[in-house]
Amino acid sequence: MYDPLTHNQIPRDHERGVQSYWASNTELPAFDASPLPGSADVVVIGAGYTGLNAAIELAQRGREVVLIDAGGIGAGCSSRNAGFLLPGTGRLSFSDYQKSFGFDTACAVQQEFATSITHVEAMVDASDVSCDLLHTRYLRLAHSAKMAAQLQRQQSLYAHTALTAHWLSPDDIAQQVPGLSWNHGGLEVTPARAVNPRALVGVYLQHALNAGVRCVPHHPVVAWQKQGSGHQLTTPSGTIRANHVLLCSNGYLAKSPFPQLSARQMPVLSSILVTRPLTQHEQNAQGLRINDMMMDTRTLKYYYRLLPDGRLLFGGRGAVTGASESHPRHRARLEAAVQATFPSLQGLTSDFYWSGWISVALDSMPRVYSPEAGVYTSMGYCGAGVAFASLAGKRLAQLVAGDSLPELPFYQSALPRFPLPQLRRLALRTFYALQRG
Ligand SMILES: Cc1cc2nc3c(=O)[nH]c(=O)nc-3n(C[C@H](O)[C@H](O)[C@H](O)COP(=O)(O)OP(=O)(O)OC[C@H]3O[C@@H](n4cnc5c(N)ncnc54)[C@H](O)[C@@H]3O)c2cc1C
Known part of the structure; x- marks a missing residue:
């Protein structure tokens, strides 16, 4: 698997071979990919949620926007999350947030x-475009x-x-999620929502096309050069000049073309499995409902939800590492975690298993900012x-447009550099x- 810390450049179509449940059942709206133009006012690198939202906002304001991705639209985490x-x-x-910034800022955050x-x-x-957006509870x-x-x-x-x-007491949890093997109570937070993430990419893609964004998939940007007051970006199939460059790569950022930025985030793999459909009896016995999203409080958390098809x-x-991602022990470890969490689902294995690169910031806080004149970025969402x-994509576009x-805190400083x-x-x-130890 592509690894941003070992590959100097992101490969074209790096997502090939990822067998996600979402890719198996969700098509993006059809569109005609644009050829790479020679120049544009704004070039957005990365067609995930950040890049698509930034592109939509700027195009809706009448700006000329080209959206480039190394793979297809939504090639990164945006098509393969939970x-x-x-x-x-x-x-x-x-x-x-309260400890770091005080009560008022914590409320505003x-x-x-x-x-x-x-x-x-x-x-x-x-x-x-429909994307199965559900009203849910978020159970910690x-x-x-x-x-x-x-x-x-x-x-x-x-x-x-x-x-x-x-607060849900242990008795409440025992009643509502009886299949859980451990129980110390939990917090029910509302409002929350669940979605088909790849279909959400489709929602944004449709808005982008309607707003006039030119989408150029399968073009990795491998080099960046300042050129007068503008920028030149190089892909294996040509170059493009731009007045403004928006880097929306999140965890997929290789060392090139922005090495100074790649040292400010840590790409970390997160993995998901999806089982066969549970019978209605199994769902009831575990207390699994499509309107609950669950996450435990471990430092290395597990998160789970029942999908609309059971x-x-x-x-x-x-x-x-990306090189070790395909080793069967990682899938087996996650299957074992399902068994440990819901022991009565004996022998339940996975029909789908895949991973993606999230971006961890040193202080666990994402940033939207301009690291260089005419270059803008938003990353570090920590999974x-x-x-x-x-929203950060829209904020990034507002920054480019000169809005305050x-x-x-997300909008007032750069991502801190990792010391080593x-x-x-x-x-x-x-x-x-x-x-583990
Ligand atoms: C397994 C997993 C589960 C997750 N679950 C959740 C969840 O339930 N809830 C939640 O809030 N978050 C979740 N996340 C995180 C969430 O998916 C990401 O934070 C979000 O999708 C980031 O969107 P993005 O657009 O910034 O980046 P991405 O969607 O990762 O897109 C970055 C894009 O940049 C492109 N790119 C990078 N470099 C270049 C280059 N040089 N040239 C051209 N293109 C380039 C890549 O091809 C990629 O398409 C999960 C992540 C994973 C991996």
């Missing part, structure tokens, strides 16, 4: 996350008494946000970008080993 629209990023909680879900909903509502399931106490402390803080949190989707951390990457962004970027892999390997 489809949880989370009211936050994966790692930091309201109390973390939480409000921005709520806005990101509203943004996705508005885009879906304004589209003919405590895996230990210590984490239960922490979740209970967090509950009251939600009162200051656009979200509602209810299959169980179950995700967690992936391999350390939770379905909702926030969509909300005064929030060459040791990121070793650090990850050590971290995983410590969690």
Whole structure:
């Protein structure tokens, strides 16, 4: 599998061979790919949620936009995630934001996350493409008494946000999710949404085409050069000049063409399996409902949901390197985690298994900013970008257009550089080993 830390450049069609459940059943709207033009006002690199939303916003404002991807549209995580629209990023909680930035900013950050879900909903509502957007609960399931106490402390803080949190006691959980092998209670957070992530790419693609965005798939950008006040981008099949370049690669950023940026994020594999459809009896016995998205509180979390066709989707951390991703032990480890979580689903194996590169920021906080004159980026979603990457793409476009962004930490500084970027892999390997031990 393509590995951003070992490949100097992203290969064309790097997603070939990824056998995701979503790719097996979800077609994107048909469109005619544009040939690479010689120049454009704005070039967006990366056609995931970030790049598509940035392109839509700028094209709707009348800008000439070319959207380029190394693979097909949605070749990265955007077509292969779990489809949880989370009211936050994966790692930091309201109390973390409160500690770092104070109470008012923490409330404003939480409000921005709520806005990101509203943004996705508005885009879906304004589209003919259907994407199974469901109203759900987001259940944070405590895996230990210590984490239960922490979740209970967090509950009251939600009162200051656009979200509602209810504490579910161990008795509540035993009644509602009886199949779980462990139970220390949990937090029910609403509103939340679940979606077919690849179909959501289709929603955005349709908006982009309607707005006049020229989509150029299968063109890896392998070099970038400043040219006067503009930029020249090189692909294996030609070059393009641009006044503005938006880098929307998230975890798929190779060392080239922006080595200084690649040292500011850590690509990490996240993996998902999807089982056969569960019978109605099995679903009832486990307490699995399509309107629940569940995530435990482990440092290396597992997340799961029942899909509309009755299959169980179950995700967690992936391999350390792209080269080892296809080793059967990783799929077996995730299958074992399903058994450990729902022991009465004896012998349940996976029909689908795949992985994707998420982007981890040093301080677990994504950023939207301009690292160079005329270059803009948004990345570092730490595994939770379905909702926030969509809004961040729009914010990125607003930055290009000269609008002022909300005064929030994501929009006020650069991604911090990893102190010894060459040791990121070793650090990850050590971290995983410590969690196991
Ligand atoms: C297994 C898994 C499960 C996940 N589950 C969830 C979830 O349930 N909820 C949630 O909120 N988040 C989830 N995420 C994370 C979420 O999918 C991402 O945060 C989000 O999709 C990021 O969108 P993006 O557009 O920024 O990046 P991506 O969708 O990754 O797109 C980046 C694009 O850039 C292109 N690219 C990179 N470099 C170049 C170049 N040089 N030239 C041309 N093209 C280039 C790539 O081909 C790729 O298409 C999950 C991720 C994974 C891997």
